[in-house]
Amino acid sequence: MRSVDSFAEGLAHVARSPVLRTPADEGLEFQDVTYPSADGVPLEAWFIPRAGSAKLIVSMHAFGFNRYGFPSHVEPWKSAYGPGNDTEIDFIKDYRILHDAGYNVLTFDFRNSGLSGAANGGLSLNNRFEARDVLGTMEFIRSRPDLAAMDLGLFARCMGSGATFRAIHTDPSAFAGVRCLVAPLLLSPRVFLEAVMGNAGLGEHVDEAERRYRELTGGDLSTRVSAWAPAVTMPTLTYGVHDDTITRPHDLEEAFAAIGSAEKDMFWIHGTTRRWDGYQHFQRHPERVLEWFATHLK
Known part of the structure; x- marks a missing residue:
C-alpha cells in the first residue's frame, strides 16, 4: 500500500514523461519552436500549420503528461494512475483531427514536463507556476505576426485547463x-x-x-478550480468522466457553475470509470468539440 507521504510527494513534484512521438507520426508537417514563459522558463512547442487557415487552436496537456500525450502503455508510467488508465494517450491524433478540420495548432510542454525547462525545483503549486506558462504562450502568439492575426481558441485538458483558469484570473x-x-x-x-x-x-x-504537501512545497491545496472560474468569460465547453475513479463529479460541476461566461456548456461521459476515456474522447467522438470551435471561430 502506498504511504501517506507518497501521495503528498506525487502532487508536490512533477514527474517528467518522455516525448515518444511527433506530429510526423500522423503525417503532419510541423515546426519546433521555443519561447519563454512569463517568468523566463524556456518552453518547447510544436506549431502545426494549416495552409490557408487563419484559425489557431492552442492545446495544453495534463499533469505529468506532455504535448505528445502520456506513455501509459509502458512502465513506470503504466502503473501511475491505477487499473484501466494504462493505455497510451496519443494527442498527435487530436492534432490530426484539428488540422483536417481547418485549424493551425500550437502545443507546448509545461515547465518540468516533456522537453521544457526545469524550474521551481520541480515543484507543483496548484497551477501557480503553470499559469505563467499559459501567459507566456499568449505573449508568444501576440509577438509573432502570423499567429497574432489568427482567430484563437484554447483546448486545455486537466492541469492545462486549471492553469488556464488561474492564468485568466491572474491577468484577464x-x-x-x-x-x-x-x-x-x-x-x-x-x-x-x-x-x-x-x-x-x-x-x-x-x-x-x-x-x-505543505511541508514539501510551502503551498496548499485548498483553492479549487471554481475559485478562478468567474474570470473565465469567453464561451467555454467542459466535459468529464462522471464515474472517474480519481475525482468526484461535484468538483467539475462546481467549476462549471462558477464559470463567468454567459455562454457555456457541459456534458458527462458515462459507462466508464476510466479517466483515460476522457482524454481519448475527442479523438473517438470529435463532433461536439469541433462544433464548439466552428461556432466561435468563424
Whole structure:
C-alpha cells in the first residue's frame, strides 16, 4: 500500500514523461519552436500549420503528461494512475483531427514536463507556476505576426485547463480576443487527493497528506478550480468522466457553475470509470468539440 507521504510527494513534484512521438507520426508537417514563459522558463512547442487557415487552436496537456500525450502503455508510467488508465494517450491524433478540420495548432510542454525547462525545483503549486506558462504562450502568439492575426481558441485538458483558469484570473487582459475555450477534465488537487486516498483505504489521512504537501512545497491545496472560474468569460465547453475513479463529479460541476461566461456548456461521459476515456474522447467522438470551435471561430 502506498504511504501517506507518497501521495503528498506525487502532487508536490512533477514527474517528467518522455516525448515518444511527433506530429510526423500522423503525417503532419510541423515546426519546433521555443519561447519563454512569463517568468523566463524556456518552453518547447510544436506549431502545426494549416495552409490557408487563419484559425489557431492552442492545446495544453495534463499533469505529468506532455504535448505528445502520456506513455501509459509502458512502465513506470503504466502503473501511475491505477487499473484501466494504462493505455497510451496519443494527442498527435487530436492534432490530426484539428488540422483536417481547418485549424493551425500550437502545443507546448509545461515547465518540468516533456522537453521544457526545469524550474521551481520541480515543484507543483496548484497551477501557480503553470499559469505563467499559459501567459507566456499568449505573449508568444501576440509577438509573432502570423499567429497574432489568427482567430484563437484554447483546448486545455486537466492541469492545462486549471492553469488556464488561474492564468485568466491572474491577468484577464492577456486573453482579450480569445474566441472560446474547451476545458475538459477540470480537476482540483484536493479533490483528487481525497479520491485516490479513499480508493487506497487511506481516506482518513487526507489532511495529514495535505500537511506533508505543505511541508514539501510551502503551498496548499485548498483553492479549487471554481475559485478562478468567474474570470473565465469567453464561451467555454467542459466535459468529464462522471464515474472517474480519481475525482468526484461535484468538483467539475462546481467549476462549471462558477464559470463567468454567459455562454457555456457541459456534458458527462458515462459507462466508464476510466479517466483515460476522457482524454481519448475527442479523438473517438470529435463532433461536439469541433462544433464548439466552428461556432466561435468563424
